[in-house]
Amino acid sequence: MRVTVHRKAHFNAAHRLYNPSWTNEKNDEIFGLCNNINYHGHNYELIVSVTGSIDPETGYVIDMKVLKDLIHTEVELPFDHKNLNLDVPAFKEVNPTAENIVVEIWNRLRAKLSLSLDLEVTLYETPRNFVTCSGS
């Protein structure tokens, strides 16, 4: 029987949504206020969900301290109190929508987890807008 463990984390960041190959008018039409040239920002809340078998010796699917440290190194350190467009190389040429951010986080964590574990990441951009990526 497989069990999923979930860990919450968070980071605060600025961003701006726009497509550099479009005109200003089209960017304003599609991205509205999110296209503010001076940036705006969010408290991003993150739920990382890891599914696997329970280790009979520890009773853990994954040690929550290990998972917490992994999220800290792979997500919080590079993203927290940053400008996603300017400070995070992954978004130099990729629009930092919630969808693209959650895929980037999923890829970073997937690369560090055992293949015996499944991974799903949910990212809240606001309490009303959030996204989920399970890699399928």
Added chain:
Amino acid sequence: MRVTVHRKAHFNAAHRLYNPSWTNEKNDEIFGLCNNINYHGHNYELIVSVTGSIDPETGYVIDMKVLKDLIHTEVELPFDHKNLNLDVPAFKEVNPTAENIVVEIWNRLRAKLSLSLDLEVTLYETPRNFVTCSGS
């Protein structure tokens, strides 16, 4: 890779649970206080989840403003500050349980979304009781 975007919405409504083909006694036995002939009500909170591929031009699965407006037109306008039994035709002959309401909302939204998108709807009747419909 497919990503799910979630949008929260809400409406406040009155309702009453009963089956008109049953006796009053059976309605009271099954529906208890929910069968109050004068109605009671809830703050319904809604999470609409749409799954699809990320559009490489926008970075969106679906424009959240489009989804927000769709929920407003299809759910909030017809349901908010209404008596579900009396004011919403779908519940003239269908008992407005959370289960039946979430199916009605799912059907309304499903009809307006591209077939390339999957849809799941979660409806909170109270913070302790909620239901989910994914159409499968």
Added chain:
Amino acid sequence: MRVTVHRKAHFNAAHRLYNPSWTNEKNDEIFGLCNNINYHGHNYELIVSVTGSIDPETGYVIDMKVLKDLIHTEVELPFDHKNLNLDVPAFKEVNPTAENIVVEIWNRLRAKLSLSLDLEVTLYETPRNFVTCSGS
């Protein structure tokens, strides 16, 4: 030194806002959708806050079970799954706005508590609209 103890409770009810001495037009203008003749409803969440000295024998300001039972008898039983306008005598001639409901709840609880205790009541009509009455 005085300490405040807070207890959460909740009830679900229908209501309608209107002033019977006004025209329909004025009621619609002031109360909008809240004036739906067929009622709408809410999940009312309640925080009852009682301030007093700590009893050195129990370590309690007030036994939380006593407070919970008092809220059940004075608020939940008469208000839960009710139509506030039709089923609660206090609102036969008083408009059941959040303000008037919280005053009614404050008065009911105040009458049952020792005068050595201060009382404040907060009532959430929705997660975004709430009111507080401390009797001063």
Added chain:
Amino acid sequence: MRVTVHRKAHFNAAHRLYNPSWTNEKNDEIFGLCNNINYHGHNYELIVSVTGSIDPETGYVIDMKVLKDLIHTEVELPFDHKNLNLDVPAFKEVNPTAENIVVEIWNRLRAKLSLSLDLEVTLYETPRNFVTCSGS
């Protein structure tokens, strides 16, 4: 079409994490503060999710009162205000990690539900750490 109904519940309990076949040093290394010999505790919050078809007579997948009573009998009564290691036989020889607790709860509820219903249980050990078991 199948619908999932979710019901929240909660219990407060003490526990200690350790493996009796390990040395104290290894227990401290793996379980850290959770290995406090005098126990610590949590407010466990539970979401029980039951999936099935809607009964056309009631509009229910399962009567929420029946589900609430089942959770009370099978989970809240045996677990609430208990020391999981000392008071709950299931954890005499099983480490009461969140993963092992959610499997125990899933097994208890699964045994009492019709086979036409699917079951998933989510258990919050803290607001930041939680686990899910769907029996697959």
Added chain:
Amino acid sequence: MRVTVHRKAHFNAAHRLYNPSWTNEKNDEIFGLCNNINYHGHNYELIVSVTGSIDPETGYVIDMKVLKDLIHTEVELPFDHKNLNLDVPAFKEVNPTAENIVVEIWNRLRAKLSLSLDLEVTLYETPRNFVTCSGS
């Protein structure tokens, strides 16, 4: 008897904390990551609390729609999806800490409310850090 009505609102903004009369080293020492030259951001959640007497004709202390519109005009329009340092004149020479933002919001709303009403504003910079200003 006076009653307080509370209304929640929110805006998303970027900001940077620094004192232009200090060296970079001192700014880094005091403001740490918050001094990122490229800005970071938050989902600011706001609770506006207005205290007054209940109007016996409406049952309202203040019409929630009026309060909602006031918050929209005075706070959400000028602050939402903005860079507080660059786009909001009030913070050209004032450090946009949560404390200074809540005072600015309090002053804006105070100027528009009847003197018979008391005002308190609570501003969440994150779910873990928040500030309150009641003007006293």
Added chain:
Amino acid sequence: MRVTVHRKAHFNAAHRLYNPSWTNEKNDEIFGLCNNINYHGHNYELIVSVTGSIDPETGYVIDMKVLKDLIHTEVELPFDHKNLNLDVPAFKEVNPTAENIVVEIWNRLRAKLSLSLDLEVTLYETPRNFVTCSGS
């Protein structure tokens, strides 16, 4: 003008409520399940609220990092993952009710804060039961 800054923190602990000068019967009657001889536990959530003037150089009432570290040293380190009755000297002879715990926390923090600052502490024992101490 004075502003209040609030910081959330948390600790998980076991406790048992009883009065050693009473009979077992009286302890069971007054404290019920909370008198379980093997202890139970809670996720205690804490809000520490500090009121003072805004420092014009920093824009802070108190540096949130300083407040966070103070709470860590004075509350989280001595209380987290502890048995309050056995591991915390303050509760060797004082019943660890929420009321007595919040007074102990208030006293610990009050001793470390400048007298120009006011202090209030709110302690959630569960999401439904919480207490506040402002030292007056």
